Amino acid sequence: MDTAMNGFAENAATFRCEKQIAAGTPVMVTESGVVAAADGAFCGVALSWRDGYAAVQLSGYVSLPYSGNQPAVGYQVFTAGTDGSVQAAAAGTDGVKRLVVDADSTHVGFIL
Structure with a gap:
């Protein structure tokens, strides 16, 4: 970046x-x-x-490991996993909406 x-x-x-x-x-x-x-x-x-x-x-700004598919930039809804990573919130799940500004193959950077 x-x-x-x-x-x-x-x-x-x-x-x-x-x-x-x-x-x-x-x-x-x-x-x-x-x-x-x-x-x-x-x-x-x-x-x-x-x-x-x-x-x-x-x-x-924070950069955290993620699980699942690489997040797209823009506003995304995340939840935290027990392993300390974040992932896209499943439908019907309470999550937090965050502005993703960068992502690579292992980490996603977003604004809290």
């Missing part, structure tokens, strides 16, 4: 997160002020985890 989206409108917040998660893991809010690895709709992506807290990117 000849352009770069890294750093665009990045915004992060700290949440409690009892179970350790890896950076790059899509997360969902599970209760007030608490996140966990997402299995379905997700609100952001973990940047780091330490001592029961996770820094979560809530806006801006």
Whole structure:
């Protein structure tokens, strides 16, 4: 890609997160002020985890692995899998609509 989206409108917040998660893991809010690895709709992506807290990117550009067919650019609806990847939401499934700006054979880049 000849352009770069890294750093665009990045915004992060700290949440409690009892179970350790890896950076790059899509997360969902599970209760007030608490996140966990997402299995379905997700609100952001973990940047780091330490001592029961996770820094979560809530806006801006991210690039994540995907499963299934390569996503097209433009607005797409995604869900997170238990393996930390994203995939196109199945019909009738709650997902999150995101603007895809780039995709290759393994990763999709989109705006949260």
